[in-house]
Structure formats: structure tokens, C-alpha cells
Amino acid sequence: MMTRVFQTCIGAAVAVSALAAASVQAETPRELLTHASFIDRDRTVALARVDRASAVAGAVLARAPGDQEAALMQAMAVGYRAKLTGNRSEAIAARRQYESLVARFPRNPEAQAALGAWHVGVIVKLGRFVGRAAAGAQKGVGYEALDRAVALGGNRAMFCGLAGLLRLEIDPEDPRGRALVETASAAPAPTPIDGFIRRAAVAVLVPLRAGRGKEAKLLADKLLPFGQIPT
Numbered sequence: 001m002m003t004r005v006f007q008t009c010i011g012a013a014v015a016v017s018a019l020a021a022a023s024v025q026a027e028t029p030r031e032l033l034t035h036a037s038f039i040d041r042d043r044t045v046a047l048a049r050v051d052r053a054s055a056v057a058g059a060v061l062a063r064a065p066g067d068q069e070a071a072l073m074q075a076m077a078v079g080y081r082a083k084l085t086g087n088r089s090e091a092i093a094a095r096r097q098y099e100s101l102v103a104r105f106p107r108n109p110e111a112q113a114a115l116g117a118w119h120v121g122v123i124v125k126l127g128r129f130v131g132r133a134a135a136g137a138q139k140g141v142g143y144e145a146l147d148r149a150v151a152l153g154g155n156r157a158m159f160c161g162l163a164g165l166l167r168l169e170i171d172p173e174d175p176r177g178r179a180l181v182e183t184a185s186a187a188p189a190p191t192p193i194d195g196f197i198r199r200a201a202v203a204v205l206v207p208l209r210a211g212r213g214k215e216a217k218l219l220a221d222k223l224l225p226f227g228q229i230p231t
Contacts, residue, residue: 029053029060029073031192033080037225038196043084046229050080068105075101076114083121083226091135094118102145109153113162116145120166124221139170150180157187161197165204165220172213172220181205200224 032053040046054077060070079094081087098115105111119142122131131137146163153159164180171177184201188194200223207215221227 027052027056029057029070029077032056033073033076034193034196037080038193041228043229046226047081047084050077050084053077054081068108071104072101072108072110072114075111079114079118080226084229088135091118091122095136107152109149109159112145112152113149113159116142116147116149117162117166118142119145120170124169143167155183155187156191157184157189157194157198157201158191160184160187161194161201162224165197165200165224168204168208168216168220169224172208172217178208181208 032049036046036049040049054074057070057074057077060067061074075094075097078090078097082090082094095118098111098118101108101111102115119137119139122135122137123139126134128139146166149159150163160180161184164177164184167174167177168181181201181204184198185205187198189198203223204216204219207219
């Protein structure tokens with residue numbers, strides 16, 4: 001009897017350890033950043049998750065400086081932190097990291113998308129002229145980077161959807177933005193972030209098709225990363 005109880009306890013301990021290990025393994029920088037940007041609703045919680053992603057990515061880069069995924073995730077963590085804090089110096093540091101990534105990995109669609117999203121995001125927040133003067137944001141540079149991301153990213157929902165939503169966030173009458181969102185609404189979603197972006201595209205198309213441009217613009221803003229965290 002005692003042997004069976006002991007075996008049961010050992011089995012339970014092994015199962016708990018396995019679950020804990022799986023949980024730790026699941027918290028990759030990419031998963032942490034996806035959770036922070038689309039699921040968290042509290043700024044402090046999201047910021048802690050972003051910082052954890054940055055630390056994990058930094059540890060990987062300390063061992064393997066050429067790791068493309070870790071470099072991308074660390075740069076995105078800097079950009080996400082700047083978005084959450086509104087810190088100008090962090091925002092400029094994020095732009096420089098994105099530019100460095102694009103130079104190092106010119107055919108990485110996520111690096112292009114991150115750079116494009118940075119430029120558009122700053123313009124949406126500060127306005128075209130203030131955004132350029134204060135942080136170097138340029139709409140044309142942002143749109144070009146987003147177009148390259150779409151061209152390099154294949155038919156995934158993430159790239160066309162992100163580009164479309166960002167364009168509509170600036171101008172809900174943008175025909176290119178609408179076309180990209182239409183494409184994203186039926187595009188493959190092989191990763192969680194593709195799924196979030198595709199659902200956002202489907203939702204934004206409802207007011208867009210009904211001619212309610214202002215509503216579509218506000219909804220695009222709300223469904224992009226960190227859009228549901230109160231300002």
C-alpha cells in the first residue's frame with residue numbers, strides 16, 4: 001500500500017515538474033511579446049512581460065550574437081517598451097535597432113514590418129510633423145518598409161493585415177489599406193500573431209464595408225498591439 005502511495009506521489013511530482021518545465025519553455029521572447037501586445041490589459045503587467053522577453057533574448061544574444069530571432073525579439077522589446085512608456089529616447093533607440101536589423105537581415109519580413117510599424121505608430125501618436133521633428137518618423141519610409149514586409153512575407157495574414165491596419169489607422173479611406181485588410185481576412189494564419197491580426201482584419205472590415213470610416217479607424221487602433229491598454 002505504502003509503495004503504491006509513494007509511486008503515486010512520485011508520479012504526481014514528475015507530472016508537476018513536467019508541467020512547470022513546459023510552462024518555462026513556452027515563455028519564449030516571441031510568446032511573451034505576443035501575450036503582452038494582444039492579451040494583457042494592464043500596462044504594468046505588459047511592461048513586466050516585455051522586460052522579461054528582452055532579458056531572455058539578451059541572454060541568447062550573449063551566447064550567440066548572430067541569432068536573428070533573438071536580435072529581432074530584443075529590438076521589438078525595446079520598441080514595445082517605448083510604446084508603453086512614451087519615452088522619446090527609448091523610441092529613438094528602438095528605431096535605430098530596427099534600422100540596424102533591416103541592414104543586417106534585409107530579407108527578414110518581420111524586421112521590415114517592425115520598422116514600418118514604428119514610423120506609422122509615432123505619426124499616429126504625435127502627428128506627421130511633430131513625429132518627424134521629435135523622433136524622425138516618416139510616413140513614406142514606414143509605408144515602404146511595410147510594403148517590403150508584405151512582399152517578403154508571402155501570403156501570411158500577419159504582414160498584409162498589419163500593413164493594412166496601420167494604413168487605415170492613419171487614413172480610413174486609403175484604398176491600399178482596405179485591399180490589404182481584405183487580403184488578410186482570408187489569409188493563412190500559421191502563428192498566434194497571424195490569428196490575432198486576421199481576426200482584427202475581419203472586425204475592421206465590418207464598419208469599413210458599411211462606409212463607417214471613422215469607426216474603422218478607431219477599431220484598427222484598438223486592435224493593433226497594445227491598443228486595448230488604456231492610455
